[in-house]
Amino acid sequence: MKKLLLIPALALTVFLFLQATSKEANETTIVSVEFDNEIPAHVKAVIDQKCYGCHNAESKNEKGKKKLDWDDFESSRKAKQLATMAKINETLVEGEMPPAKFLESKPEGKLSPEELQTLLDWSSGKKRAPKQ
Numbered sequence: 001m002k003k004l005l006l007i008p009a010l011a012l013t014v015f016l017f018l019q020a021t022s023k024e025a026n027e028t029t030i031v032s033v034e035f036d037n038e039i040p041a042h043v044k045a046v047i048d049q050k051c052y053g054c055h056n057a058e059s060k061n062e063k064g065k066k067k068l069d070w071d072d073f074e075s076s077r078k079a080k081q082l083a084t085m086a087k088i089n090e091t092l093v094e095g096e097m098p099p100a101k102f103l104e105s106k107p108e109g110k111l112s113p114e115e116l117q118t119l120l121d122w123s124s125g126k127k128r129a130p131k132q
């Protein structure tokens with residue numbers, strides 16, 4: 001019986017606590033949430049050359065656009081960006097992008113080892129400065 005009373009008592013305590021703190025919370029203005037996940041220029045350069053063509057808001061490659069839209073990336077929430085980066089990393093490690101079929105007709109679209117490294121570093125969250 002005593003245990004049963006404990007629950008409403010706890011609930012009341014929480015309620016009173018929230019009442020007391022909510023006034024304070026209401027007075028706090030949330031200014032903005034800043035993300036520092038702008039894509040660095042040296043990474044962007046690789047993406048523009050090797051990935052952007054199929055993965056942008058206007059892309060005619062419907063499948064590619066649906067899976068990844070670079071135009072949407074920087075304005076996405078951080079959690080979404082991190083999930084996208086993880087997916088990109090996985091795709092690159094597996095050697096799945098750019099698609100092999102596409103490279104058959106456009107071998108120059110292949111990532112050079114340096115470009116691949118740049119994208120791998122970035123997508124795994126490393127913030128290394130580019131090698132000059």
Ligand code: HEC
Pocket residue numbers: 047050051052053054055061063064065067068087088091097098099102109111119
């Ligand atoms: C020739 C067009 C083309 C190019 C170039 C290209 N992609 Fe893709 N990408 C696609 C298509 C099509 C899909 C969808 C594949 C599928 O669903 O089977 C895709 C899917 C993806 C996915 C999602 C994979 C998944 O399983 O969710 C990622 C991540 C990705 N691409 C990254 C890249 C990166 C990084 C580059 C540049 C290195 C790149 N792509 C270049 C066409 C392209």
